[in-house]
Amino acid sequence: MMISSSAQGFFRSIRTSSNSMPSLPPCCFRRLNSNSNSSVNLSSNHEQVEEDGLKHKVEKMGIRFDDDGQYTYQICPLCKGGQSKERSLSFHVNQNEKLAIWRCFNFECGWAGHVLADVGPTQDGHNKLKFSKKLTEETLRLEPLGDELINYFAERMISAEVLQKNAVMQMVDDKNVIAFTYRRKGEIVNCKFRSITNRKFWQAKHGERILYGVDGINEGNAIVIVEGEIDKLSMDEAGILNCVSVPDGAPQQVSLKALPSKKQDARFKYLLDCNLDKASKIILATDGDGPGQALAEEL
Numbered sequence: 001m002m003i004s005s006s007a008q009g010f011f012r013s014i015r016t017s018s019n020s021m022p023s024l025p026p027c028c029f030r031r032l033n034s035n036s037n038s039s040v041n042l043s044s045n046h047e048q049v050e051e052d053g054l055k056h057k058v059e060k061m062g063i064r065f066d067d068d069g070q071y072t073y074q075i076c077p078l079c080k081g082g083q084s085k086e087r088s089l090s091f092h093v094n095q096n097e098k099l100a101i102w103r104c105f106n107f108e109c110g111w112a113g114h115v116l117a118d119v120g121p122t123q124d125g126h127n128k129l130k131f132s133k134k135l136t137e138e139t140l141r142l143e144p145l146g147d148e149l150i151n152y153f154a155e156r157m158i159s160a161e162v163l164q165k166n167a168v169m170q171m172v173d174d175k176n177v178i179a180f181t182y183r184r185k186g187e188i189v190n191c192k193f194r195s196i197t198n199r200k201f202w203q204a205k206h207g208e209r210i211l212y213g214v215d216g217i218n219e220g221n222a223i224v225i226v227e228g229e230i231d232k233l234s235m236d237e238a239g240i241l242n243c244v245s246v247p248d249g250a251p252q253q254v255s256l257k258a259l260p261s262k263k264q265d266a267r268f269k270y271l272l273d274c275n276l277d278k279a280s281k282i283i284l285a286t287d288g289d290g291p292g293q294a295l296a297e298e299l
Helices: 004-008 040-058 147-156 160-165 227-238 267-271 290-298
Strands: 073-075 091-093 099-104 112-116 143-146 170-172 177-184 185-193 201-203 222-225 243-245 282-284
Touching: 040 099, 147 160, 147 227, 160 227, 222 227, 227 243
Parallel strands: 222 243, 222 282
Antiparallel strands: 073 091, 091 099, 099 112, 143 170, 170 177, 177 185, 185 201
């Protein structure tokens, strides 16, 4: 279905896109006296031991330790950067919480985890984030949106009420990462993450590809399909509530391959799984650029 130029303008996407601490060195146990500032040295040495312990744990995972407070990118020790050999592993140290966190943005990997300076590997599951086929807010380590991300959406004219209605959350380990939860009958079946600091996207491992917002549609009415989660939230804000988003965004161009059968069409299987047959009309409200028009034709 093609859309008129005026309609394309109306539906234009809103974009932005052992458990104990390591032993302290002997110098920390020097005799203290009332005229000495050794207590300051003790605190300083303790902090140094914490940092050394954190560094040891991180490097034991095969990750290069960098504590300059910035997000650094390096080769993932698990996937080695995939076929492109890119620096897909994001690493960060939070000095206040003595916490190191990392995540691989390679879609085929997705390895993520964290270590604490005062938690041993036996308590932290060897510090790897274990993925479960059962996705929950707990296994995904999600929490309600904080003020920073609520303000981020407010700048895009998306209210806290719309965010709550669509169960938009954030990561516990990184407050700058939005979590768009994909739900069916109230249960999380997938989650797409978006960092507002580097605009990278990734999805939960073992997630099911379905339309975003499918729980909130009335199947008998006209359904609008957009190409991104923020587009869907913007539609809700504008009062167009019977709207869903595709899970993977838009392709760069229309595929030149022969059209596969429904059973073999893995890429658009989510359309069949979400059962849109009862809709009175389906409106393709993709972007007006090349990828958006390619998505409309593919759909």
